């Protein structure tokens with residue numbers, strides 16, 4: 143995205159406007175706020191924002207009408223509607239106006255910023271293919287754990303197979319799904335992403351399958367659901383673990399026979415959609431607890447890709463940070479910042495619970511806030527300056543191992559594999575015995591071995607325990 147994203151906020155509540163505007167500006171976007179829908183419409187005569195955020199309940203011109211007027215001029219414009227839960231009915235009736243996202247009140251400001259960013263990015267990626275190609279997000283990753291992901295993308299290219307991606311929030315699951323789509327025979331067809339955790343339950347069904355005119359109060363027109371929109375292409379279902387039981391049943395049916403019913407319809411529709419699902423949860427556990435259908439799990443779990451947490455691939459942190467600093471500088475039209483070596487070192491040690499997304503946000507923040515060209519320790523935001531460095535246990539040992547292997551191979555050393563295996567086993571056995579106070583039975587269980595195997599290993603490795 144070369145240009146700064148421009149966002150308009152329409153709300154009669156001054157404090158909400160203020161909070162949103164500040165947060166969006168801090169995130170490097172240009173925000174303009176309007177107290178009334180009329181003012182926003184007047185401004186629309188002169189220019190158009192990239193994203194519109196509007197409250198639903200406003201005196202005179204309400205948010206839904208405003209949204210319709212904006213969409214009449216630009217049907218693809220992303221609109222984010224702020225709604226209280228009690229207004230959900232009204233939100234449903236707004237469906238015919240075109241696509242929009244919801245921001246349920248009360249909302250978390252960071253969540254709102256993230257939603258805006260996604261909406262802007264999605265609008266861009268639905269631009270004509272020529273315009274899109276240059277902006278393809280690059281997946282950065284040199285660490286061994288990431289190479290696995292690339293290999294999987296490569297192996298799956300030109301295939302239409304169902305894929306389940308797991309990994310913590312912000313690890314790049316959507317990026318990987320997009321890449322799988324672009325390398326598939328469906329590349330020229332739509333890639334539609336839908337986050338189950340972001341949609342109110344009551345709206346999920348019609349969001350996925352669409353609805354007929356008159357299906358429920360406020361359904362004044364037919365609406366195509368995401369399945370229809372994705373026909374011929376790929377539907378990315380993020381946070382699939384949050385899908386309610388009755389929808390799981392319906393999804394299973396579509397996957398089994400390619401047919402579904404719009405809400406309120408009597409005749410089925412046929413679609414050809416590839417499903418890529420993602421989750422940060424352990425679906426096997428959800429199945430055991432009876433919260434996720436086992437048959438659906440097996441249908442989705444054909445091929446699995448794991449997106450590693452950022453702390454498991456510390457080697458990639460400097461390159462990622464550099465990439466995000468460059469991008470933020472381009473967006474804000476300023477000179478790119480650089481991290482000093484001690485800040486780089488600090489970044490490598492942080493736990494990054496929000497993963498790549500958190501690193502990305504931090505880089506954007508630094509681009510706006512750091513005073514000089516070089517980012518110093520003093521420039522770091524509070525939460526990072528005071529965060530506990532990651533424990534040794536979670537260090538990126540695969541990168542270290544890769545360097546060791548490289549060194550061995552370069553020295554023409556023979557037998558590196560058995561040497562590594564021996565050292566690996568030794569370390570794991572020692573850790574398990576330490577943790578269990580030397581009790582072999584328990585240590586064996588931790589290691590996933592029988593007690594006899596552990597005893598034999600200890601003897602073979604001539605370990606002193």
Ligand SMILES: Nc1ncnc2c1ncn2[C@@H]1O[C@H](COP(=O)(O)OP(=O)(O)OP(=O)(O)O)[C@@H](O)[C@H]1O
Pocket residue numbers: 279280281282283309310311312313314315316317318380422449462498499502
């Ligand atoms: N390897 C990577 N290289 C470059 N950018 C990345 C990489 N991984 C993630 N990102 C960026 O980090 C942000 C978060 O990624 P993404 O939305 O794909 O994560 P996610 O796992 O789908 O998150 P969530 O589960 O919260 O939806 C995006 O802006 C994405 O472009």
